Amino acid sequence: MSTFNNTKYMEGMKQSVIVSTWFMFLTFPIMVIRVNTIENIIEWRWMNMFYVGAGSFILSFVWRYLSGRSISGRKENINAQGGHISFLQRLVSEKRLSLPALGVVAVIALFFPFISSIYQTNIMTTALMYVVLGLGLNIVVGQAGLLNLGYVAFYAAGAYTYALLYHHFGVGFWLALPLGALAATILGILLALPVLRLQGDYLAIVTLGFGEITRLVLENWNEFSFGPSGISGIPRPGLFGMEMGMHEATVYLYFLMILLCIVTIFVVNRLQDSRIGRALLALREDEIACQAMGINKTRVKLTAFALGSTWAGLVGVFFAAKTTFVNPASFTFLESAMILSIVVLGGTGSIIGIIIGALLLILLPEYLRAFSDYRMLLFGVIMVIMMIFRPQGIVEGVRRTYEFHAEENKKEI
Amino acid sequence: MNTILEARKLSMNFGGLKALDRVDIAVLPGQITALIGPNGAGKTTFFNCITGIYSPTEGDIFITPPGGRQKRITGINIHKVTESGVARTFQNIRIFPEMTVLENVMIGRHCRTNSGVLGAILRDKGTMKEEKAIVARSYEILKKIGLTEHVNLLARNLPYGAQRRLEIARALATDPFLLLLDEPAAGMNPQETKDLEALIISIRDEWEISVFLIEHDMRLVMGLSDSVYVMDYGEMIARGTPQEIRQNPGVIKAYLGEDVSA
Numbered sequence: 001m002s003t004f005n006n007t008k009y010m011e012g013m014k015q016s017v018i019v020s021t022w023f024m025f026l027t028f029p030i031m032v033i034r035v036n037t038i039e040n041i042i043e044w045r046w047m048n049m050f051y052v053g054a055g056s057f058i059l060s061f062v063w064r065y066l067s068g069r070s071i072s073g074r075k076e077n078i079n080a081q082g083g084h085i086s087f088l089q090r091l092v093s094e095k096r097l098s099l100p101a102l103g104v105v106a107v108i109a110l111f112f113p114f115i116s117s118i119y120q121t122n123i124m125t126t127a128l129m130y131v132v133l134g135l136g137l138n139i140v141v142g143q144a145g146l147l148n149l150g151y152v153a154f155y156a157a158g159a160y161t162y163a164l165l166y167h168h169f170g171v172g173f174w175l176a177l178p179l180g181a182l183a184a185t186i187l188g189i190l191l192a193l194p195v196l197r198l199q200g201d202y203l204a205i206v207t208l209g210f211g212e213i214t215r216l217v218l219e220n221w222n223e224f225s226f227g228p229s230g231i232s233g234i235p236r237p238g239l240f241g242m243e244m245g246m247h248e249a250t251v252y253l254y255f256l257m258i259l260l261c262i263v264t265i266f267v268v269n270r271l272q273d274s275r276i277g278r279a280l281l282a283l284r285e286d287e288i289a290c291q292a293m294g295i296n297k298t299r300v301k302l303t304a305f306a307l308g309s310t311w312a313g314l315v316g317v318f319f320a321a322k323t324t325f326v327n328p329a330s331f332t333f334l335e336s337a338m339i340l341s342i343v344v345l346g347g348t349g350s351i352i353g354i355i356i357g358a359l360l361l362i363l364l365p366e367y368l369r370a371f372s373d374y375r376m377l378l379f380g381v382i383m384v385i386m387m388i389f390r391p392q393g394i395v396e397g398v399r400r401t402y403e404f405h406a407e408e409n410k411k412e413i
Numbered sequence: 414m415n416t417i418l419e420a421r422k423l424s425m426n427f428g429g430l431k432a433l434d435r436v437d438i439a440v441l442p443g444q445i446t447a448l449i450g451p452n453g454a455g456k457t458t459f460f461n462c463i464t465g466i467y468s469p470t471e472g473d474i475f476i477t478p479p480g481g482r483q484k485r486i487t488g489i490n491i492h493k494v495t496e497s498g499v500a501r502t503f504q505n506i507r508i509f510p511e512m513t514v515l516e517n518v519m520i521g522r523h524c525r526t527n528s529g530v531l532g533a534i535l536r537d538k539g540t541m542k543e544e545k546a547i548v549a550r551s552y553e554i555l556k557k558i559g560l561t562e563h564v565n566l567l568a569r570n571l572p573y574g575a576q577r578r579l580e581i582a583r584a585l586a587t588d589p590f591l592l593l594l595d596e597p598a599a600g601m602n603p604q605e606t607k608d609l610e611a612l613i614i615s616i617r618d619e620w621e622i623s624v625f626l627i628e629h630d631m632r633l634v635m636g637l638s639d640s641v642y643v644m645d646y647g648e649m650i651a652r653g654t655p656q657e658i659r660q661n662p663g664v665i666k667a668y669l670g671e672d673v674s675a
Contacts, residue, residue, distance in 0.1 A: 267534050270533055270534050270536060271530070271533050271534065274528070274532070274533030274540075274544070275523060275526060275528050275529075275532075275533065275543075275544070275547070276528075276529065276530055276533050277533065278512070278516055278519060278520055278523070279520070279523055281509065281511070281512055281516075282509050282512070282520045282523075284511075285509035285510060285511060285512060286507050286508075286509060288466065288491070288503075288507065289503065289507035289508070289509065290509075290520070291490070291491035291492045291495075292464060292466075292491055292492075292495060292500070292501055292503075292507075292584075293492075293495060293520045293521050293523060293524070293583065293587060294492045294495035294496050294521075294523055294524025294525075294587050295492055295520070295523050295524065296490075296492050297491075297492065303530065307530065399511075399512060399513045399516060399565075399567065400513075400516075401513070401565040402515055402548060402552075402564060402565065404552060404561070404564065
């Protein structure tokens with residue numbers, strides 16, 4: 001703490017007082033003055049001014065304190081790649097730590113539905129769905145660097161595939177699962193084809209439009225998708241034809257979702273360090289250089305979109321089965337933005353980061369229902385703070401390292 | 414004569430600007446060929462035409478792999494050019510900054526390997542064998558280039574000179590028979606330039622890869638090249654051995670201007 005001495009405290013105090021005064025002034029019209037139109041009087045809520053002042057003072061001071069600390073110190077823990085290593089990264093990379101941690105997580109996951117209510121199990125299932133969605137979008141955005149703002153379209157494709165197949169042909173959950181994934185994959189490739197030449201902002205806008213078009217089609221093409229009223233009565237997944245009550249079905253779906261999560265993590269993890277995974281990264285890093293290395297840009301882009309949207313399709317089928325009802329209102333742009341936030345907040349390219357990001361972003365709002373009025377405000381504040389202090393996300397993606405011994409080749413693979 | 418790269422009457426127009434005007438070049442196998450010229454002469458444009466980044470307005474490009482047959486590569490895709498055995502580096506370094514040094518080189522093996530998504534997920538025997546071979550070969554290349562102490566470092570953390578070497582290593586990993594170097598010595602200090610010179614010579618002699626380079630460092634070019642081409646305003650104004658080029662009045666004029674007397 002030697003670098004953050006008394007003069008710096010005083011300086012920080014002074015700056016924070018200025019900041020809080022400024023905030024009190026800025027928020028004065030909306031936070032303090034309220035015109036009561038019924039009794040035609042003006043209410044002066046001076047307490048609010050105090051809250052704003054005190055809050056912004058504390059935040060500003062903590063901010064200064066933290067940024068002062070991050071500039072000094074923290075020289076230790078530099079890894080082989082020349083970057084810092086966080087506790088979470090060590091937790092994942094060191095077997096000594098990762099195995100017990102994995103055990104704890106497994107036990108919690110296993111007993112969670114039995115120690116909590118249906119309501120909570122339901123929320124957890126939703127959170128797990130977003131874990132898979134986040135990991136899927138990460139393939140496109142985090143690894144291949146293709147900003148996709150219409151990811152929800154693939155999610156919708158999966159959900160509607162199950163809903164429509166059930167409605168018309170009585171197809172069950174287990175058959176709909178691969179078909180939903182297939183539908184989303186095909187849709188992914190169909191979207192990828194026209195946008196092959198686009199990059200960055202242009203790609204983002206086109207995918208955004210694609211997502212909205214999909215939703216509008218579902219909303220307006222009554223003969224096909226039954227419009228805004230959607231499709232209801234979709235059955236939950238069965239288990240060898242057993243009849244299940246509401247409670248059992250919820251728990252069952254929870255475990256299926258856990259299973260899908262494990263499969264996703266397994267696959268995504270293996271893809272990351274494969275020939276294809278590296279090609280995706282190279283595409284993100286430098287498109288021209290990537291092609292000059294003999295990588296077929298077209299094929300890699302198509303692969304990225306196809307791989308990413310497959311997961312959304314799978315989760316879509318789960319979604320339809322969980323809510324037993326689909327309509328276009330579930331697939332708005334906000335949903336795409338939410339999934340993207342999970343990827344960015346958690347850490348692009350980091351599996352553990354995205355899992356944490358999804359759990360935080362989905363579970364926190366549920367458990368903070370008391371503050372539901374300020375939820376979006378809080379959400380915004382967290383995003384802003386994260387982008388300032390940790391633009392790389394909660395957990396930074398770390399590239400795999402290889403060990404070589406003198407004249408030997410690689411040791412571990 | 415037996416060429417490995419041949420450009421015939423190659424022209425490239427950007428709107429009204431003639432960046433290349435009926436350029437003829439023949440690169441011979443086993444040689445180091447240099448392309449020089451004042452800034453804006455069209456040298457990089459020429460490289461971009463060969464490697465498929467631009468497709469030329471007119472003219473043809475042929476390559477002849479050693480022991481292979483002549484092949485027309487005019488206007489084909491960038492990755493196809495690399496697959497055919499012509500690799501390149503860039504004037505402004507284009508490594509993959511957020512990947513490790515080893516991974517940068519491993520990317521170079523992409524076009525010589527073929528495991529796909531399913532292989533990545535299942536990690537079957539063939540895939541694992543291929544993956545091991547990729548790592549082994551990449552490490553071997555890094556060893557020859559002298560970057561083994563940094564294998565796991567993110568490429569962006571490499572010093573400048575090493576980044577240039579990494580770009581060459583990455584290009585070599587694609588198993589080329591012809592290596593195009595676009596100003597490899599730009600921004601290097603005298604010691605780094607010397608090391609680079611040795612490296613380029615070893616690429617020709619030990620790796621048996623022909624080198625075609627653009628360079629502004631005349632000492633390097635004159636000391637290194639077997640033959641030199643000179644370009645000015647999109648036209649080829651001279652060709653010959655370094656000795657001949659040094660005495661060519663047209664070249665001196667292009668570099669120093671019209672009115673140089675004596």
